Amino acid sequence: MTVEAEPVAGLPDPTEYGFSVVRESEIPREHHDLVARVRELVDAVAHTQAEPAELAAAEATVAELTELLSRRRRDTGTLLLHRPPGGPPEYGTVTNLVAGPTNAVAPPLVMAPGADGELRGEVTLNGVYQGPPGIVHGGWLAALLDQALGAAASAAGMPGLTANLSVDYRRPTPLHAPLTVTSRVTGTERRKVFVAAEIRHDGEVTAEGTALMVRLAVPD
Numbered sequence: 001m002t003v004e005a006e007p008v009a010g011l012p013d014p015t016e017y018g019f020s021v022v023r024e025s026e027i028p029r030e031h032h033d034l035v036a037r038v039r040e041l042v043d044a045v046a047h048t049q050a051e052p053a054e055l056a057a058a059e060a061t062v063a064e065l066t067e068l069l070s071r072r073r074r075d076t077g078t079l080l081l082h083r084p085p086g087g088p089p090e091y092g093t094v095t096n097l098v099a100g101p102t103n104a105v106a107p108p109l110v111m112a113p114g115a116d117g118e119l120r121g122e123v124t125l126n127g128v129y130q131g132p133p134g135i136v137h138g139g140w141l142a143a144l145l146d147q148a149l150g151a152a153a154s155a156a157g158m159p160g161l162t163a164n165l166s167v168d169y170r171r172p173t174p175l176h177a178p179l180t181v182t183s184r185v186t187g188t189e190r191r192k193v194f195v196a197a198e199i200r201h202d203g204e205v206t207a208e209g210t211a212l213m214v215r216l217a218v219p220d
């Protein structure tokens with residue numbers, strides 16, 4: 001494959017384009033702790049068999065907390081700045097559905113450089129991510145792969161949007177079990193960045209995907 005795409009040499013400062021940006025260190029530990037508790041809450045709500053009176057009490061408590069937390073909100077498009085040692089600065093949304101540190105729906109999936117220029121992440125999914133009994137939902141596996149694929153392009157200095165995504169489900173992916181996610185850039189052509197990723201359980205590939213990411217065209 002022709003290698004014509006170049007990493008975006010010095011992405012412009014997103015704040016110049018109207019984005020709010022936070023550094024990872026600016027998110028208080030208490031916010032991380034709260035998100036972890038809410039992840040437990042989502043799982044508890046999904047599986048509870050509490051009595052109606054208990055459900056009503058829980059609903060009132062949660063409504064009160066929602067009101068408290070909604071008094072000061074971030075912009076939805078707020079970017080999180082990540083500065084990997086030796087790599088280009090990377091941006092993702094702070095509430096990214098798969099990796100956002102303040103999103104209680106995100107597992108989250110954190111990808112970091114591993115062997116052979118790959119990105120690698122570990123994740124364990126609870127019953128909230130269920131499709132068939134005991135098995136991770138296929139749409140969610142596609143979301144994990146999409147994120148890992150986008151992260152590979154981004155870590156190579158070529159952040160972009162997914163133009164297409166192809167997923168092969170090789171075997172059922174279990175809930176409540178450690179999963180390994182790997183991804184890498186396999187080629188480039190003009191603004192096109194070709195990427196590949198896998199999800200493994202116990203060393204066996206359960207799902208794999210390829211995607212075309214189209215590198216961001218920075219507005220004039």
Ligand SMILES: CCCCCCCC/C=C\CCCCCCCC(=O)SCCNC(=O)CCNC(=O)[C@H](O)C(C)(C)COP(=O)(O)OP(=O)(O)OC[C@H]1O[C@@H](n2cnc3c(N)ncnc32)[C@H](O)[C@@H]1OP(=O)(O)O
Nearest residue numbers: 014017091092147150151154159160161162163164190214
């Ligand atoms: C100021 C700095 C700010 C920094 C901010 C950083 C942000 C963080 C970024 C990254 C973090 C990584 C984490 C993300 C992970 C998750 C990823 C997602 O979920 S992305 C959401 C879902 N995807 C969409 O919503 C895209 C919707 N589609 C589009 O917007 C356009 O179609 C787009 C951008 C993909 C392409 O549009 P065009 O106008 O820019 O470019 P054209 O000229 O159409 O295509 C360029 C080349 O790609 C081919 N191409 C385009 N679409 C194709 C397709 N579907 N299949 C095959 N080829 C395609 C074309 O044929 C062309 O190829 P030829 O160079 O001529 O050979």
